[in-house]
Every structure is written in C-alpha cells, then in structure tokens.
Amino acid sequence: MKRSNAPIFWSLFGAGGMLSALIGPALVFITGIAVPLGFLLPRDHMNYPRMLAFAQNWAGKGFIFVVIALFLWHGTHRIFHSLHDLGIHTGVVAKLVCYGGALALTLIAAASLISLGF
Amino acid sequence: MSNRRPYVRPMDGWWWRSDPFFVRYMIREATSVIVVAYAVVLLWGAVRLAQGEAAYNGWLEALRSPLSVAFHALVLAVFLYHTWSWFSIMPKTMPLILASGRRLSPAVVTGTGVAVSAILCVVLFLLVLAMKP
Numbered sequence: 636m637k638r639s640n641a642p643i644f645w646s647l648f649g650a651g652g653m654l655s656a657l658i659g660p661a662l663v664f665i666t667g668i669a670v671p672l673g674f675l676l677p678r679d680h681m682n683y684p685r686m687l688a689f690a691q692n693w694a695g696k697g698f699i700f701v702v703i704a705l706f707l708w709h710g711t712h713r714i715f716h717s718l719h720d721l722g723i724h725t726g727v728v729a730k731l732v733c734y735g736g737a738l739a740l741t742l743i744a745a746a747s748l749i750s751l752g753f
Numbered sequence: 754m755s756n757r758r759p760y761v762r763p764m765d766g767w768w769w770r771s772d773p774f775f776v777r778y779m780i781r782e783a784t785s786v787i788v789v790a791y792a793v794v795l796l797w798g799a800v801r802l803a804q805g806e807a808a809y810n811g812w813l814e815a816l817r818s819p820l821s822v823a824f825h826a827l828v829l830a831v832f833l834y835h836t837w838s839w840f841s842i843m844p845k846t847m848p849l850i851l852a853s854g855r856r857l858s859p860a861v862v863t864g865t866g867v868a869v870s871a872i873l874c875v876v877l878f879l880l881v882l883a884m885k886p
Contacts, residue, residue: 649846655788656839656866659832661874663791665881666798667825671816676882681813683806685884690802699799706792713785720782722764744796747803 644712644734651709662702690751700748704741711737781838787831840866
C-alpha cells in the first residue's frame with residue numbers, strides 16, 4: 636500500500652496552529668500595533684540596525700523562519716480542507732496551489748534570511 | 754477521454770448559516786486566511802530587510818499607516834479567537850489522557866492551553882520590551 640503523505644501536512648498544520656495559538660496574539664500586537672503606534676514599546680524598537688542584528692543572529696533567524704513557515708503551512712492546509720465545506724471540489728490543482736504556495740513562500744523566506752548572513 | 758459523468762450533488766456554500774455550531778466552525782476555519790495574511794506581512798518584512806535599509810524603512814512606514822493598524826487590530830482579534838478555538842477543540846484532537854483512571858475533563862485541557870498561551874504572550878512581550886540594542 637502506498638503510504639499517505641497526509642501526516643506530513645497535518646504535522647505542519649498542527650505545529651503552526653499550536654505556535655500561532657501560543658504566541659500569535661503577542662506577535663501581532665508587537666509588530667502590528669505597539670511598535671507602529673509607539674504604544675507600550677518605542678517606535679524605533681524594530682528599526683533597521685536592530686532587526687538586521689536580530690535576523691543575523693542564528694536564534695533570531697531561526698525564530699523568524701519558523702514563525703513565517705509554520706503559520707503559512709498551518710493556514711494553507713486549513714484553507715485547502717475548507718474548500719470542501721464551501722462546495723468547491725478540490726483536486727490536484729487546489730492542492731498544488733495551497734501547498735505549492737506555502738512551499739514557494741517558505742523558500743522565499745529562507746532565501747531572504749540566508750542572504751542576510753550570519 | 755473518459756465517458757464517466759459522475760453525479761455531483763449541488764451544494765449551497767451557505768449551508769452552515771442556520772446553525773450556530775456550524776457558524777463557529779466556519780469562523781474557526783476562516784481564521785486560517787488571516788494567519789496566512791499575517792505570515793505574508795512578516796515575510797514581506799523579511800524580504801525588504803534583505804533588500805537594504807531604504808526598502809525595510811518603507812515596510813516600517815507602511816506598518817504605521819492607519820489602514821495597517823486597523824488591519825492588525827482585526828488580525829489580533831482573529832488570533833485571540835484562534836487561540837481560544839484551538840484549545841477548545843484540543844480535547845478532541847489530542848491523544849486521550851487519563852487522570853486517576855478517568856478522562857481528563859475538556860475544560861481543564863482548554864483552560865490550561867489558554868492559560869499557557871496568556872503566560873507565553875506576556876513573557877514574549879516582556880522579552881521584547883527588555884531587548885536592548
């Protein structure tokens with residue numbers, strides 16, 4: 636019997652869902668509200684030198700990559716399975732768009748982060 | 754070419770509206786669109802960071818626009834709902850845990866998850882607050 640590839644996608648979905656449930660609200664508040672408005676955090680908290688140093692540190696680089704990649708794989712997996720509930724009959728094309736899109740964006744994130752150096 | 758013409762039952766995409774349970778289900782599934790959108794915002798920041806200071810400052814400037822702040826307020830609300838819904842379905846998605854021979858109560862699982870999330874969010878915020886250049 637051919638082994639199913641579902642557990643791989645489901646694991647990425649689960650890991651991304653867990654990570655976004657645990658720290659997602661804080662991340663959104665910091666990057667989208669607190670820093671842009673200078674509310675509770677200084678407005679220059681995410682300025683270029685600081686973010687460059689953070690993204691060049693291996694731990695910072697890994698954190699940014701894991702957040703972006705897992706959020707993408709979580710969301711696209713859920714969207715793919717929700718298409719069925721909307722009466723859209725999914726096939727190979729929908730699967731390619733959802734998982735292929737997540738893969739392409741993950742690779743772009745990896746390339747950008749690697750190009751920043753260590 | 755195959756001559757098969759399988760019958761596909763017509764389906765109304767709004768079937769879930771008449772039952773609050775299914776409405777909650779669809780809202781929970783719809784959070785995924787916002788999670789992807791937020792990941793793309795962060796990805797865009799990483800790409801701009803790699804392109805240099807001017808490009809990155811453009812991204813920071815865009816984050817300060819009222820439209821972006823309003824969007825992130827919506828994203829925050831959706832993420833809070835995601836946190837709650839993720840842990841409220843967790844009793845069904847996780848392996849069975851027995852405590853003194855009895856199944857762990859779903860309320861304990863959900864409550865623990867939400868509490869851990871709240872603690873981690875505060876810790877993350879304090880870590881970021883304490884970060885010195």
